[in-house]
Amino acid sequence: MNAIPSSGAIDCDIHPSVPSIDALLPYMADHWRDTIVQRGVHELETIAYPKNAPLTARPDWRPEKGLPASTLAAVQSQALDPFATSIAICNCLYGVQLLMSEDMAAAFANAVNSWMATEFLDRDPRLRASIVIPTQNVEMAVAEIERWADDKRFVSVLMLVMDENPLGRRLYWPIYAAAAKHGMPICVHAGSAYKHPVTSVGWPSYYSEDYAAQSPAFHNMVSSFICEGVFAKYPDLKVVLAESGFTWLPAHLWRLTKFWRGLRAEIPWVDRTPTEIARDHFRLTLQPVDAPPDAKAFETLMEHMGSDEMLLFSTDYPHHQFDGDAVLPVGLSPELARKIMVDNPKNTYPRLQ
Amino acid sequence: MPKYVVAPVEDIPPGGRKLVEVRGRPIVIFNLDGEFFGMLDRCPHQGGSLCEGHLVGLVEASQPGEYKFSRQNEIVRCPWHGWEFDIRTGQSMCEPDRIKATQYDVDVAPGDAVSEGPYVAETFDVTIEEKYVVVEV
Amino acid sequence: MNIQVLNRPSDSAKNKAKMAIADCDIHPSPKSMEIEIYPFLEKRWQDYLESYGFIYRQGFPNGPAFPKGQPDAARRDSYPPNGAKPGADLDFMRAQHLDPNNVQLGILNPLKSGQGLQNGDFAGAYCRAVNHWQIAEWTSKEPRLKASVMVPFEDGVTSAKEIDHWAGDPNFAQVLLLSRTAEPLGQRKYWPIYEAACRANLPVGIHAFGYGGTPVTGGGWPSFYIEEMVGHAENTQSLLASMVFEGVFERFPTLKVILIEAGFAWLPALKWRLDKIWERNRAEIPHVTRPPSELIREHVWLTTQPMEEPEPKEQLLDTIGWIGWDKLLFATDYPHWDFDDPARALPVKIDKATKEDFFLNNALDLFGLR
Numbered sequence: 001m002n003a004i005p006s007s008g009a010i011d012c013d014i015h016p017s018v019p020s021i022d023a024l025l026p027y028m029a030d031h032w033r034d035t036i037v038q039r040g041v042h043e044l045e046t047i048a049y050p051k052n053a054p055l056t057a058r059p060d061w062r063p064e065k066g067l068p069a070s071t072l073a074a075v076q077s078q079a080l081d082p083f084a085t086s087i088a089i090c091n092c093l094y095g096v097q098l099l100m101s102e103d104m105a106a107a108f109a110n111a112v113n114s115w116m117a118t119e120f121l122d123r124d125p126r127l128r129a130s131i132v133i134p135t136q137n138v139e140m141a142v143a144e145i146e147r148w149a150d151d152k153r154f155v156s157v158l159m160l161v162m163d164e165n166p167l168g169r170r171l172y173w174p175i176y177a178a179a180a181k182h183g184m185p186i187c188v189h190a191g192s193a194y195k196h197p198v199t200s201v202g203w204p205s206y207y208s209e210d211y212a213a214q215s216p217a218f219h220n221m222v223s224s225f226i227c228e229g230v231f232a233k234y235p236d237l238k239v240v241l242a243e244s245g246f247t248w249l250p251a252h253l254w255r256l257t258k259f260w261r262g263l264r265a266e267i268p269w270v271d272r273t274p275t276e277i278a279r280d281h282f283r284l285t286l287q288p289v290d291a292p293p294d295a296k297a298f299e300t301l302m303e304h305m306g307s308d309e310m311l312l313f314s315t316d317y318p319h320h321q322f323d324g325d326a327v328l329p330v331g332l333s334p335e336l337a338r339k340i341m342v343d344n345p346k347n348t349y350p351r352l353q
Numbered sequence: 354m355p356k357y358v359v360a361p362v363e364d365i366p367p368g369g370r371k372l373v374e375v376r377g378r379p380i381v382i383f384n385l386d387g388e389f390f391g392m393l394d395r396c397p398h399q400g401g402s403l404c405e406g407h408l409v410g411l412v413e414a415s416q417p418g419e420y421k422f423s424r425q426n427e428i429v430r431c432p433w434h435g436w437e438f439d440i441r442t443g444q445s446m447c448e449p450d451r452i453k454a455t456q457y458d459v460d461v462a463p464g465d466a467v468s469e470g471p472y473v474a475e476t477f478d479v480t481i482e483e484k485y486v487v488v489e490v
Numbered sequence: 491m492n493i494q495v496l497n498r499p500s501d502s503a504k505n506k507a508k509m510a511i512a513d514c515d516i517h518p519s520p521k522s523m524e525i526e527i528y529p530f531l532e533k534r535w536q537d538y539l540e541s542y543g544f545i546y547r548q549g550f551p552n553g554p555a556f557p558k559g560q561p562d563a564a565r566r567d568s569y570p571p572n573g574a575k576p577g578a579d580l581d582f583m584r585a586q587h588l589d590p591n592n593v594q595l596g597i598l599n600p601l602k603s604g605q606g607l608q609n610g611d612f613a614g615a616y617c618r619a620v621n622h623w624q625i626a627e628w629t630s631k632e633p634r635l636k637a638s639v640m641v642p643f644e645d646g647v648t649s650a651k652e653i654d655h656w657a658g659d660p661n662f663a664q665v666l667l668l669s670r671t672a673e674p675l676g677q678r679k680y681w682p683i684y685e686a687a688c689r690a691n692l693p694v695g696i697h698a699f700g701y702g703g704t705p706v707t708g709g710g711w712p713s714f715y716i717e718e719m720v721g722h723a724e725n726t727q728s729l730l731a732s733m734v735f736e737g738v739f740e741r742f743p744t745l746k747v748i749l750i751e752a753g754f755a756w757l758p759a760l761k762w763r764l765d766k767i768w769e770r771n772r773a774e775i776p777h778v779t780r781p782p783s784e785l786i787r788e789h790v791w792l793t794t795q796p797m798e799e800p801e802p803k804e805q806l807l808d809t810i811g812w813i814g815w816d817k818l819l820f821a822t823d824y825p826h827w828d829f830d831d832p833a834r835a836l837p838v839k840i841d842k843a844t845k846e847d848f849f850l851n852n853a854l855d856l857f858g859l860r
Contacts, residue, residue: 053771053774054770054771054773055767055770055771161709162707162708162709162710163709163710164709164710165709165710165711166707166709166710166711166712166713166717167709168712169710169712169713170417170418192708192709195710196704196705196708196709196710197704197708198708199674199708199728199731199732200670200704200705200706200707200708200721200724200725200728201669201670201671201673201674201675201702201704201725201728201729201732202671202672202673202674202677202702202704203673203674204674204728204731204732204735205676205677205732205735205736206735206736206771206774206775207771207774208731208735208767208768208771208774208775209674209728209731209732209735211767211771212727212728212731212735212760212763212764212767213708213728213731215727215759215760215763216708216723216724216725216727216728217707217708217709217724219720219721219723219724219756220707220708220709220712220717220721220724221709223712223716223717223720223721224707224709224712224717227712227713227714227716227717228417228713228714229414229416229417229418230417232416232417233416233417245759245763247758247759247762248756248759248760248763250800250805251753251755251756251758251759251798251809252720252723252756254755254798254799254800255720255723255753255755255756255796255798256716256720257799258796258798258799259716259719259720259796259828260447260716261398261434261436261445261447261448262431262434262435262436262559262827262828263435263559263715263716263719264437264446264447265409265412265437265446266559266714266715266716267714267716268412268413268414268419268420268421269414269415269416269417269418269419272448273447273448275801288763288766290759290762290763290766291759291762292762292765297812300808303805304800304805304808320770399830399831399834399835400831400833400834401565401567401831402567405566405567406566407566430560430566432565432566432567432568432827433565433566433567433827433828433829433831434827434828434829435559435560435827
């Protein structure tokens with residue numbers, strides 16, 4: 001791909017997979033290691049990415065045996081090398097946030113982070129990761145962040161876009177305080193803890209609806225962060241919206257800003273337009289691009305975005321969002337490509353610098 | 354700019370308001386504790402009549418969860434979409450630097466000064482003993 | 491003193507849209523339950539109502555789950571001088587809205603109609619009463635207004651019967667549902683409604699609000715009214731995805747759906763997303779034989795209120811270009827506070843023919859009234 005700058009792209013969203021629950025056992029305390037085996041605790045794969053569904057992995061990224069993206073070799077040869085990627089940020093989607101027991105969730109979160117550090121970060125200097133946290137218990141989540149904060153290869157904190165409460169709510173703020181303190185953005189990724197019906201109008205019949213519902217979930221999440229005043233409280237915090245589709249953002253901000261002008265007094269700490277707040281604090285990963293393969297449409301959408309600093313390059317490996325190496329949208333200028341692939345990620349993740 | 358006599362002051366008691374028309378413009382006059390302020394009666398958003406809006410206080414916050422309340426009844430909310438305007442300055446509360454209701458200078462003049470001129474009061478009978486609200490348009 | 495003072499109705503009369511318009515979202519209310527609704531409600535339901543009230547899937551019987559920004563969510567200037575509630579007095583509605591705004595066609599969407607009540611039998615009885623009431627108090631007195639067939643949508647079979655009952659009655663222009671239902675609206679329990687609407691040749695309007703029983707976002711309950719309001723767009727997006735992927739438009743090829751009061755600028759991004767998902771997941775949804783964007787273009791219209799306000803405002807032209815000017819139906823949402831004034835709401839200049847379609851002809855064509 002001739003668009004890649006010589007310094008190499010920074011891929012802000014790849015998904016190494018936990019190959020099996022057994023792979024996590026070595027990283028767990030005795031009690032948990034024993035319990036998981038003794039109780040027959042199942043794999044924490046989730047319905048957000050059914051194992052063999054077409055979106056979950058591109059056919060050429062599916063191995064003969066085992067899960068896609070579950071070995072270092074696969075990640076290197078499929079995600080990093082073909083795109084001349086200099087740095088890739090790993091967002092592990094093992095379903096830790098779905099568990100009901102906070103204690104079990106905390107154990108799994110720590111095991112996943114330890115596994116990531118040892119199996120991936122230790123073995124390829126190009127790799128970075130988001131800290132997986134047990135959102136079921138905010139104190140435990142903060143403790144997990146503190147545990148990894150000194151390891152600069154952990155560059156952000158991972159949350160799912162749909163959890164038990166809208167993510168802007170105050171109960172989650174200690175997480176944001178910890179992230180801001182340590183110079184890490186929050187990476188809010190598509191997916192649900194499935195504590196509520198995955199669409200806001202009830203449980204769907206089809207996976208297709210679940211995946212469609214991720215987009216409106218991001219819109220609501222943006223509203224929540226802004227209206228609750230998270231950025232008034234944490235002015236240095238940035239939030240990365242990963243795998244959101246991003247083309248929905250301008251229309252959503254038009255709507256949110258319009259309502260805010262008349263309802264300002266309900267949320268008086270929002271002292272400038274939601275559009276301005278969003279441009280300062282939200283960043284969005286590139287894949288998937290919810291737009292037609294049309295250079296003119298893409299150019300118009302970028303005008304509507306009103307900022308060339310918001311997009312972050314990503315492949316969303318191994319999810320099937322594009323074919324071959326056609327990861328960049330048609331019509332992207334080399335200047336904008338460079339911003340998306342290098343400058344914007346560096347400016348979003350302080351620990352990359 | 355010419356000054357127009359629009360009402361005797363007792364027509365607009367403190368806390369009250371009156372809608373007048375001057376040179377084809379609908380103007381709402383507010384009395385805040387004896388001081389008079391005038392605004393074009395069209396919200397800069399979609400033209401809603403500010404005269405029909407309710408008066409509210411100013412709600413500010415220096416941090417989330419804080420609701421600092423002051424200046425009761427000095428802010429008018431457009432009856433349509435609820436945009437808030439500071440009656441004293443015309444500024445909107447949402448974007449005070451960018452969005453404003455058009456303001457007019459309003460004064461009070463005694464009857465004897467008014468009858469001498471140069472005030473315009475075409476259909477007015479003015480008496481020397483009264484005081485009058487005067488708008489500059 | 492002979493001071494010229496402007497009289498009511500409000501100043502928009504001076505700036506009135508000269509051209510005739512269709513308003514596809516007007517909210518009438520009864521002046522008095524006892525006088526206007528009870529005549530159409532059996533005594534047993536009057537007694538029930540007086541003992542138990544309206545019990546929805548939300549905790550407050552006499553107020554919304556999220557308190558509004560203004561009382562009754564109404565424009566502050568829409569209270570009739572005789573003390574009735576906003577939208578309850580036909581004469582005042584004529585004087586303040588229908589006449590000065592030259593409303594040639596107004597579609598009534600009465601919101602408190604018993605839809606979504608926990609007690610399904612009461613919901614059916616109340617919807618029937620409201621349907622009679624719309625004729626008695628509104629459409630029989632004002633030919634510019636058309637009513638909506640209110641149905642107890644959680645009971646598809648009873649809803650179909652209600653639609654069959656009114657089919658062919660020229661007082662009614664559409665069937666009305668709400669957006670927040672117990673299950674997404676594409677699901678089969680609602681299919682008898684679509685079947686009956688097609689039989690009756692009535693479009694199905696889906697208006698924002700309702701209490702289906704799920705949190706108003708897929709990630710739980712937000713704190714603020716503004717989030718609920720903005721979130722109507724998101725709920726509507728999910729119900730639309732449901733209708734597409736359940737194959738409602740394949741199954742009911744003559745069905746027409748109107749998405750009311752959820753805005754519209756979100757549609758292009760959603761269509762693009764649904765197309766990509768469809769291409770990738772054909773094996774899951776083989777009954778959806780055409781791209782979602784095509785199905786939406788053929789079957790779905792959207793009312794314009796609350797119109798989004800981009801800056802610069804010309805960006806709205808891009809968005810409407812992606813949707814199609816012929817898919818939009820002008821609406822004011824009178825007498826609610828987020829009302830769009832026809833003289834001022836569209837922030838961009840368009841040619842006369844497009845303007846006439848946008849403000850009137852699209853609706854006349856859709857409702858078969860041209």
